[in-house]
Amino acid sequence: MQSVPHLTTAQIGPMLMVESHLQEHLADIESWFRNQWRSIKEPFYASVDIRNAGFKIAPVDTNLFPAGFNNLNPAFEALCIQAVQLAIERMNTRIDRILIIPENHTRNLFYMESLGVLKEIIEKAGFEVRLGSMFPDLTEPKEATLESGRSLLLEPLLKEGNRIGVDGFIPELVILNNDLSSGRPALLEGLDQRLTPPLNMGWSNRLKSMHFGQYKMVAEEFAKHIDLDPWLIDPLFRNCGEIDFMKREGETCLSRNVTALLENIQKKYDEYSIKSEPYVMVKADAGTYGMGIMTVKSPDEISVLNRKQRTRMATVKEGQKVTKVLIQEGVYTHETWGEPPAVAEPVVYLIGHSVVGGFYRVHSARGVNENLNSPGMRFEPLAFEDCCISPEKSLSPDAHPNRFYAYGVIARLAMLAAAREMAA
Amino acid sequence: MQSVPHLTTAQIGPMLMVESHLQEHLADIESWFRNQWRSIKEPFYASVDIRNAGFKIAPVDTNLFPAGFNNLNPAFEALCIQAVQLAIERMNTRIDRILIIPENHTRNLFYMESLGVLKEIIEKAGFEVRLGSMFPDLTEPKEATLESGRSLLLEPLLKEGNRIGVDGFIPELVILNNDLSSGRPALLEGLDQRLTPPLNMGWSNRLKSMHFGQYKMVAEEFAKHIDLDPWLIDPLFRNCGEIDFMKREGETCLSRNVTALLENIQKKYDEYSIKSEPYVMVKADAGTYGMGIMTVKSPDEISVLNRKQRTRMATVKEGQKVTKVLIQEGVYTHETWGEPPAVAEPVVYLIGHSVVGGFYRVHSARGVNENLNSPGMRFEPLAFEDCCISPEKSLSPDAHPNRFYAYGVIARLAMLAAAREMAA
Numbered sequence: 001m002q003s004v005p006h007l008t009t010a011q012i013g014p015m016l017m018v019e020s021h022l023q024e025h026l027a028d029i030e031s032w033f034r035n036q037w038r039s040i041k042e043p044f045y046a047s048v049d050i051r052n053a054g055f056k057i058a059p060v061d062t063n064l065f066p067a068g069f070n071n072l073n074p075a076f077e078a079l080c081i082q083a084v085q086l087a088i089e090r091m092n093t094r095i096d097r098i099l100i101i102p103e104n105h106t107r108n109l110f111y112m113e114s115l116g117v118l119k120e121i122i123e124k125a126g127f128e129v130r131l132g133s134m135f136p137d138l139t140e141p142k143e144a145t146l147e148s149g150r151s152l153l154l155e156p157l158l159k160e161g162n163r164i165g166v167d168g169f170i171p172e173l174v175i176l177n178n179d180l181s182s183g184r185p186a187l188l189e190g191l192d193q194r195l196t197p198p199l200n201m202g203w204s205n206r207l208k209s210m211h212f213g214q215y216k217m218v219a220e221e222f223a224k225h226i227d228l229d230p231w232l233i234d235p236l237f238r239n240c241g242e243i244d245f246m247k248r249e250g251e252t253c254l255s256r257n258v259t260a261l262l263e264n265i266q267k268k269y270d271e272y273s274i275k276s277e278p279y280v281m282v283k284a285d286a287g288t289y290g291m292g293i294m295t296v297k298s299p300d301e302i303s304v305l306n307r308k309q310r311t312r313m314a315t316v317k318e319g320q321k322v323t324k325v326l327i328q329e330g331v332y333t334h335e336t337w338g339e340p341p342a343v344a345e346p347v348v349y350l351i352g353h354s355v356v357g358g359f360y361r362v363h364s365a366r367g368v369n370e371n372l373n374s375p376g377m378r379f380e381p382l383a384f385e386d387c388c389i390s391p392e393k394s395l396s397p398d399a400h401p402n403r404f405y406a407y408g409v410i411a412r413l414a415m416l417a418a419a420r421e422m423a424a
Numbered sequence: 425m426q427s428v429p430h431l432t433t434a435q436i437g438p439m440l441m442v443e444s445h446l447q448e449h450l451a452d453i454e455s456w457f458r459n460q461w462r463s464i465k466e467p468f469y470a471s472v473d474i475r476n477a478g479f480k481i482a483p484v485d486t487n488l489f490p491a492g493f494n495n496l497n498p499a500f501e502a503l504c505i506q507a508v509q510l511a512i513e514r515m516n517t518r519i520d521r522i523l524i525i526p527e528n529h530t531r532n533l534f535y536m537e538s539l540g541v542l543k544e545i546i547e548k549a550g551f552e553v554r555l556g557s558m559f560p561d562l563t564e565p566k567e568a569t570l571e572s573g574r575s576l577l578l579e580p581l582l583k584e585g586n587r588i589g590v591d592g593f594i595p596e597l598v599i600l601n602n603d604l605s606s607g608r609p610a611l612l613e614g615l616d617q618r619l620t621p622p623l624n625m626g627w628s629n630r631l632k633s634m635h636f637g638q639y640k641m642v643a644e645e646f647a648k649h650i651d652l653d654p655w656l657i658d659p660l661f662r663n664c665g666e667i668d669f670m671k672r673e674g675e676t677c678l679s680r681n682v683t684a685l686l687e688n689i690q691k692k693y694d695e696y697s698i699k700s701e702p703y704v705m706v707k708a709d710a711g712t713y714g715m716g717i718m719t720v721k722s723p724d725e726i727s728v729l730n731r732k733q734r735t736r737m738a739t740v741k742e743g744q745k746v747t748k749v750l751i752q753e754g755v756y757t758h759e760t761w762g763e764p765p766a767v768a769e770p771v772v773y774l775i776g777h778s779v780v781g782g783f784y785r786v787h788s789a790r791g792v793n794e795n796l797n798s799p800g801m802r803f804e805p806l807a808f809e810d811c812c813i814s815p816e817k818s819l820s821p822d823a824h825p826n827r828f829y830a831y832g833v834i835a836r837l838a839m840l841a842a843a844r845e846m847a848a
Contacts, residue, residue, distance in 0.1 A: 030550020031520045034513065078503050078811045082778060086510050089458070096455045124814035126454020354506060387502045390548035 004385055004400050005337040005344035005360055007054060018057045018232050019406045020397035025226045026390070026405075032225050033353070033412055042353045042419040043197040044087060044175055048411040050346045051331035055274055057406055058235045058331045059414040060281070062211055064197045065179040067103075069121070070113040070148075071359040071381035072349060077121065079387055080356045084125035087352025088173070091194065097128045099164070099171040101188075103178050104135040106154060109147060115177065116150035121351075122175075132157035132166045134178065134185060141167070162192040179203045201422055207285045208326045209239040214424070215417035222413055231268050233410060236261060236329040239285060243325050245305070245314040254282070255299040257327045262298070265329050276332060282313070285324035292322050295330060337362050337382060348388060348411035355388045355408040428809055428824050429761040429768035429784055431478060442481045442656050443830045444821035449650045450814070450829075456649050457777070457836055466777045466843040467621040468511060468599055472835040474770045475755035479698055481830055482659045482755050483838040484705070486635055488621045489603040491527070493545070494537040494572075495783040495805035496773060501545065503811055504780045508549035511776025512597070515618065521552045523588070523595040525612075527602050528559040530578060533571060539601065540574035545775075546599075556581040556590045558602065558609055565591070586616040603627045625846055631709045632750045633663040638848070639841035646837055655692050657834060660685060660753040663709055667749050669729075669738040678706070679723040681751045686722070689753050700756060706737070709748035716746050719754060761786050761806060772812060772835035779812045779832040 022029060047066035048059050072080070088095055100122075102115050115131070122129050133154045141155045155166035163170050164187065174188075174195045180202025188199055199205070216234055223230035238257040243250035258280055265278035277297060284292035292313050296302065305313070314322055337344045337360065348358040361379040385400065388408030392401040446453060471490035472483050496504070512519055524546075526539050539555070546553050557578045565579045579590035587594050588611065598612075598619045604626025612623055624630070640658055647654035662681040667674035682704055689702035701721060708716035716737050720726065729737070738746055761768045761784065772782040785803040809824065812832030816825040 027520065027547075027550055027552045030509075034509075034550070035518065037513070038516075038518075075499070076502070078500070078813045079506060081813050082503060082506055082510075085454075085458075085778075086506075086513075089461070089510075092462075094459065094462075096451065096458075123451075126451055126458070126814075128451045354509075389502045389505050390550075 005335040007052060007335050007398060016397040017055065019402050021228050022406050022409050023391040023397055023402045028226050029409060032222060036416055037353045040419045040423060042415055043201060043422055046350045046415050046418060048348045048414040050348060050407050050410055051333050052335055053332040054334045055272060056232050056331060057410055058233055059215065059410055060235060060331060062414040062418055064201050064418060065177050066349060067111050067114040068347065069117040071383060072357050073383035073385065076357045076387045080121045080351060081125045083351035083354035083356050084122055086354060090352060095172045097169060097171040098122055098173045098175060099130055099132045100175045101132055101134060101157065101178050106135065106144065112144060112146055112152060113148055116146055116148065116152055118177065130155060130166050130169050132164065157187065159187055162190055164191060198422060203286055207324065208283060209285050210421055211417055212237050214420045215414060218413050218417045235331055236264055238327045239324065241324050243323060245310045245322065251302055254325065255302050258296055258299045258302060261327055261329060279330035281328045281330050283326045283328060284322040285326045346407050348407050350411055350415050353412065353415060355411055357387045358384045429759040431476060431759050431822060439478050440821040441479065443826050445650065445652050446830050446833050447815040447821055447826045452650050453833060456646060460840055461777045464843045464847060466839055467625060467846055470774045470839050470842060472772045472838040474772060474831050474834055475757050476759055477756040478758045479696060480656050480755060481834055482657055483639065483834055484659060484755060486838040486842055488625050488842060489601050490773060491535050491538040492771065493541040495807060496781050497807035500781045500811045504545045504775060505549045507775035507778035507780050508546055510778060514776060519596040521593060521595040522546055522597045522599060523554055523556045524599045525556055525558060525581065525602050530559065536568060536570055536576060537572055540570055540572065540576055554579060554590050554593050556588065558611065581611060583611055586614055588615060622846060627710055631748065632707060633709050634845055635841055636661050638844045639838060642837050642841045659755055660688055662751045663748065665748050667747060669734045669746065675726055678749065679726050682720055682723045682726065685751055685753060703754035705752045705754050707750045707752060708746040709750045770831050772831050774835055774839050777836065777839060779835055781811045782808045
């Protein structure tokens with residue numbers, strides 16, 4: 001079996017334009033990024049969901065509390081370790097002890113394996129690492145033995161004055177691996193310690209539309225620098241505030257924006273002679289885990305949503321109500337893997353501003369325009385065989401190093417957008 | 425065939441003490457290094473020759489103008505690229521164009537391959553790179569095609585005002601890959617551009633005794649921090665000024681120091697119940713390329729040197745006369761590879777303060793106490809299968825990741841000594 005998904009599309013259009021353009025502008029691109037990172041601090045890590053339509057490569061979600069570290073290629077462990085060292089060197093302060101605050105769903109064994117790998121990478125980078133849990137039922141340390149043979153000690157989070165830690169351990173740095181879907185915990189307010197990503201980047205504060213607003217500006221600046229149409233790396237979007245799916249409030253706004261967005265996409269498709277049918281994704285503006293998401297090809301679909309569909313859209317993780325939605329250009333996934341072909345969606349990982357690889361979500365039962373990160377949806381992870389760090393001049397634009405380099409560039413643009421969100 | 429040399433010794437002594445001690449103190453060690461690098465700038469790169477006697481691991485040479493990049497494991501290319509990006513980020517200034525000044529011996533195809541790999545790594549890190557040669561006979565650009573298929577363009581170095589470059593290319597950073605054995609070139613004096621390593625680190629200025637003096641202090645501070653006898657990581661040494669091998673001047677000083685050093689080594693051997701016979705290396709204090717080096721087991725050997733041996737000691741690279749010598753504790757090499765066993769000497773590479781792997785010099789015709797880097801001596805390079813970045817807690821001290829981690833630590837101590845030489 002091939003080890004990298006196949007990029008296949010029947011489109012007549014500017015195929016591989018992004019890859020070949022990026023491949024040719026390596027020095028300009030890296031120079032631009034270097035300059036950006038000289039003046040802005042990035043969050044500690046991120047994973048970026050990317051879609052490659054052949055004519056267009058764009059991020060569709062940027063997760064600042066990434067899980068899935070267990071899906072990365074073990075061959076790039078040293079790269080991860082070096083990236084952790086660089087990210088912490090960039091914090092410009094003495095850090096030896098690090099506390100990770102994990103999610104509360106400790107029964108999710110996939111999550112626990114990811115946490116185990118994350119802890120191991122940071123330990124191997126030469127730090128003392130402990131896990132401090134906010135889970136209210138955890139009143140004493142609890143050892144979990146994982147399928148991989150890893151053993152993890154979860155300890156109850158303690159607060160002493162303005163500093164948090166676990167028993168006998170007050171860290172200089174706290175890394176959040178909990179997306180704060182259920183709100184900003186009082187325990188974490190007003191800390192004297194460095195906390196990354198900061199509280200206001202949790203899903204209780206953050207809106208996808210804020211991120212994609214920043215991304216739009218980042219993509220425009222970047223595209224101008226290398227003389228590229230920004231649309232080729234940026235999904236169009238609009239947003240609606242004050243939607244109530246259950247009460248059917250805000251539907252007019254939604255329909256109007258869906259119509260406008262579909263028209264704008266069609267214009268770009270016409271410009272590039274792309275024969276696909278435009279579609280949009282309607283997503284909860286706050287929240288993650290692929291909940292509260294639907295694919296829409298016509299505004300008429302909004303008014304005929306049935307009760308089950310409305311319920312599915314109305315709440316996201318931890319029962320948070322959806323009141324704002326993001327309407328985002330749908331980007332077709334034209335990467336497939338295996339036989340019969342299964343749709344494959346790349347996820348790129350960054351530690352600090354360094355790309356450290358990624359993996360594909362491979363799901364055979366889904367279509368090219370559906371979301372592959374849905375609740376209950378099982379995917380097969382396929383680790384990238386390349387770390388996305390540099391293109392290979394001598395090879396074709398679709399050669400794996402070049403495709404992965406393009407993914408690394410897009411992911412770094414998303415990270416830069418997140419850094420600007422954080423600074424804003 | 426095994427892919428990593430075998431560490432074998434008949435010694436009764438504190439075997440693997442260094443490896444196991446370093447393995448246990450990962451967090452302390454990395455914390456110590458982090459703190460050091462926060463307050464001092466390192467040269468751009470280095471290769472460090474290391475010897476592992478089983479009871480002791482020590483650097484025997486630190487080269488600040490390394491060749492041999494073609495001997496590194498291609499699997500760690502991404503690590504090298506990331507290390508270049510970090511090293512240049514640490515320079516805290518805008519750098520996009522880089523000029524490399526190579527050695528003049530362009531007919532050495534091994535050297536040219538190394539130069540090709542070095543250039544490629546820096547290009548892939550996102551910089552524009554050109555090669556500016558000081559070779560007087562090079563009056564116009566000359567393309568060289570290498571066995572690997574690489575093609576290298578050597579261009580004559582030009583100076584405009586206080587800036588150097590090649591035709592149409594004025595770089596922000598100049599990387600010296602020429603050890604300046606024949607002196608400080610006037611062309612490179614008083615530049616407005618950043619030059620790394622700086623001129624005074626060339627062999628025309630630098631003395632091995634200065635380096636090992638700094639290394640001794642670094643090793644003492646480090647060893648104190650992790651509670652280790654510094655002798656286990658530091659070769660003892662003494663030096664003599666004003667030696668003339670041909671005129672037999674300075675022999676008394678040499679004999680006296682050889683005697684004293686052999687006695688000091690014997691004391692340490694007795695302390696650790698090591699049954700080996702002490703020996704010392706007598707080396708030209710300035711100079712490289714393994715010229716002007718001899719193994720001495722008794723001061724009597726000095727007075728009976730024949731004419732040929734004296735001539736061999738009297739001059740080093742580019743005909744420079746040897747007037748000062750370093751007398752260094754000989755460290756046995758107890759790593760062997762293959763059948764019949766061939767002696768293997770590790771060489772560790774750093775870019776900035778990051779270790780990026782290394783290789784072994786394997787030579788079957790040499791003994792355990794001889795120098796493996798001699799003129800005319802051909803060795804087989806054996807790339808490290810590990811990048812030396814982190815130990816593996818769960819494995820034995822002699823497991824490959826732990827042995828390589830120890831090498832990485834020793835190499836970083838040598839780099840720190842070089843950084844202090846540079847600052848002094």
